[in-house]
Structure formats: C-alpha cells, structure tokens
Amino acid sequence: MSTAVVLFTSDLRLHDHPPLRAALKACDRVVPLFVRDDGIKAAGVRSPNRDAFLADCLADLDTGLRARGGRLVIRSGGVVDQVCAVAREADADELHMAAGVTAYAHAREARLRSALEREGRRVYVHDAVITALAPGAVVPSGSDHFAVFTPYFRRWSQEELRGTLAAPRAVPVPEDVRSEAVPSRKDVKGVSEGLAAGGEREGRRRLSAWLRHGIVRYDETHDDLAGDATSRLSPHLHFGTVSAAETVHGARRAGGPGAEAFVRQVCWRDFHHQVLAARPAAATDDYRDRHDRWRSEDEAGDEIEAWKGGHTGYPVIDAAMRQLRHEGWMHNRGRLLTASFLTKTLYVDWRVGAAHFLEFLVDGDVANNQLNWQWVAGTGTDTRPNRVLNPVRQGRRHDPDGAYVRRWVPELAGLEGAAVHEPWKLQDRERARFDYPEPLVDLDHGLARFKEARGAG
Incomplete structure (x- = not known):
C-alpha cells in the first residue's frame, strides 16, 4: 500500500486542506503529522497563549481525524529528523505540506526536500494553504513583490482564488506509527485568563456566525473599540483552523459594504505575507531605513x-x-x-x-x-x-x-x-x-x- 506523510504546520484543519486532499488522492494511506519543532522553540517565538491555543487545535484536529477513522501523530524534536523517522516507520512514498513565507519556513522546506529526496521520497509543497493567494502570485513590473498595499489590493482583487475543498470522509492511517499524547491547554502555565478557545470546530463556528450576522455592518463598526465588532478570526487564520480562501469566498457570497471592507482586511494579511516572503530580513530589520536614533x-x-x-x-x-x-x-x-x-x-x-x-x-x-x-x-x-x-x-x-x-x-x-x-x-x-x-x-x-x-x- 502506498503511504504519504502530511505535515501540518499553520494549517490545523480538515476542511479546505489541499495537502491532505492531494495526499489522499495519490496514496492509499496518510500519516497526519504535527511536529513540536525544537527550531520554533529555539527561535523564541513561542508563548504560553499560543501554546494553549495550539493544544486546543491539536486536540480538535485529532478528534476530527478519529471521526474519519484516523488519528493525529505528534512528535517532538527537530522537524527534519522527526519527519524522516515517521516516513521510514510508515514506509512513506511522499510528503505533502503547506508553503510558508518566513526565512525559517523556507529553510525547513529546503532541508526536508534534501533529506527526503536522498531517501527516494517525493516532496510536494502546496501554495495558497495559509494565505488566500500565494505570495508571488501577483507582482508589479520590475519587482518581486508589492511594496504598497493599494496597488496590491487592486491586483489581488482581480485574481481568481482557488476553489475550496470539502473535508475528507475517511482518513486511513497506518496503525504502527507511534505518537506522543495530544497536549492539553491545562498543562500550559502562564496563559492569559481570557484567552479564547482554539480548534477547527470553534473556528468554523465563529466564521459561520460572522458571515451570518457580524459582517453586515463591519465597514461602519470595525473601529468601534467598545463595540467589539470585529470577527476575532485572526487566531484561527494564524493557526489555520479556518481557511483564508474559504473565508474570502464566504465574505464575497455575503456581499455588501461590510463584506468588502472585511475582504480588504484579509488582503492586508496576504500583503504582509508576500512582503515577508520576498524580504525575509524584514522580520528583524527595517524594511525602509529611516536612520532612526531610537531611545535606548x-x-x-x-x-x-x-x-x-x-x-x-x-x-x-x-x-x-x-x-x-x-x-x-x-x-x-x-x-x-x-x-x-x-x-x-x-x-x-x-x-x-x-x-x-x-x-x-x-x-x-x-x-x-x-x-x-x-x-x-x-x-x-x-x-x-x-x-x-x-x-x-x-x-x-x-x-x-x-x-x-x-x-x-x-x-x-x-x-x-x-x-x-x-x-x-x-x-x-x-x-x-x-x-x-x-x-x-x-x-x-x-x-x-x-x-x-x-x-x-
């Protein structure tokens, strides 16, 4: 039987998940894998709040997979080491994953490709999974990215986004691939008292409610601090428990000035991703040096x-x-x-x-x-x-x-x-x-x- 590994990163969902659907189409079985990556920890960008929300997301993803006859495999360590180990255990033919935009994500993809292809395994990196439109899908003449939002939004709005994909009905997973226990929010210390719940079911519930009721007056109310009239979908977009492409399609179907204003905000997210994909150093260095003499x-x-x-x-x-x-x-x-x-x-x-x-x-x-x-x-x-x-x-x-x-x-x-x-x-x-x-x-x-x-x- 042919087997594929699907590496989940910032795409912790089953609905509208191109890597998972491609893997199921190509192979008889898949190993849905999430690696608690030492590289992310070493970079110092983890936080108790994101760890707690992540725990919710992983638990919900595991629940969704089990309802489809599968399960989530969780490992901890170096991402390349762990993916290669799982691929060997499952005798996997290929790896599917979403494309990232950071310097770390680019390096991770390159290292995975090198290591797996040396072992004779194919690697497929899918665009437009984390964003609605892939970074680099539209570029201005003479440059590799848009540096100003308005012309980017104009071009972005003219592009046809990929269609959305239903969640798979069945996800067959090999039984003999070991997994760590699914983490729990209660084990994370230092979490903000009012932190919202994570997970795909919660994300889809919020998205559905937003498209039915909240989006109508968004153009009028999005800056109302006391009114709290924003979607609060940003954590779910960040962890990929809702799809950016599906969100845009849903907003466009809702229509009206509120939906148009909301889609513009989703486009801002894509805009920043395409800037960082082209200029990874902007994560730490001034994108445009103003020769500031900041107070120490x-x-x-x-x-x-x-x-x-x-x-x-x-x-x-x-x-x-x-x-x-x-x-x-x-x-x-x-x-x-x-x-x-x-x-x-x-x-x-x-x-x-x-x-x-x-x-x-x-x-x-x-x-x-x-x-x-x-x-x-x-x-x-x-x-x-x-x-x-x-x-x-x-x-x-x-x-x-x-x-x-x-x-x-x-x-x-x-x-x-x-x-x-x-x-x-x-x-x-x-x-x-x-x-x-x-x-x-x-x-x-x-x-x-x-x-x-x-x-x-």
Missing part, C-alpha cells in the same frame, strides 16, 4: 515598562495594553494606537513593541506582527511614515462614551462620558478621587522629539 532601553526603560503594564496615563493606551494581557488579543485600532504611542510618542524601537506583542498575542505571527509594527513605526510600507496617532483624539473618536476605557481601566470607572480620556484635566479635588497616573509624557513634547529625531520637520 536603558534610557526609556521605565516608560517601556509603564507601556507594557498599561500605566502610561493615557486611558485608551492603557485599556488596550490591559486587554492584551487579559485576553492575549487586542482590538486592531488598539494595536495601531499602542504601537504609535511606543514608537513615535515615546520614540522607542518598534522591535521592543513587536517582541512584547509576540509574548502575549495568540494570533502573533512574524509576517503580520512585525510588518504591522513596521508600518506604524514608519519603517515599513506606510506611504505616510511620519504620521502620529494622537491617543486623546483617537480615544474620543473610536470610544466616544469611554466604555472601552472603563471596561479595562477600572480605576476610571467612576468618570463618565468622554472626560475619561483626559483625567488630568479634572479639578484637583476630583482628580484625587482617581488612583490613576499622570501622563507619562506630554504629547506635544513627544511629537516634537519624534520630528526632530526623524528629521520630519
């Missing part, structure tokens, strides 16, 4: 810690940072505001903020986290690199009644209405009622410092 962590250490803890004295910033710690997730508008505050008002290197976000974000991945940070810092693809978001004006605009602030900054719960965004303006006696810090920095001073350092005039 020694110089700005106390301010960085205040920012991390949600004690900057700017309520909307503190609310967002506290949401991050509690949920392992943050509203997109909050991400923009907190990143602008750190990089431009405090003038601290974007890499400091990106690392902190990766410590907590359940949806934190290298492409979207690092390149969104660079976009806000002005070292990335933003065509207005020196824009600075004012937290008071932004708070009043996107949390006009102050409900988001009062939810996450209970010290200010007794302060009604939009006044919650500027507690320092209260009269002394009233101000003394609130145990909340004074602003960490004057906004005008921070803006002037940034402009001088950036040479923005």
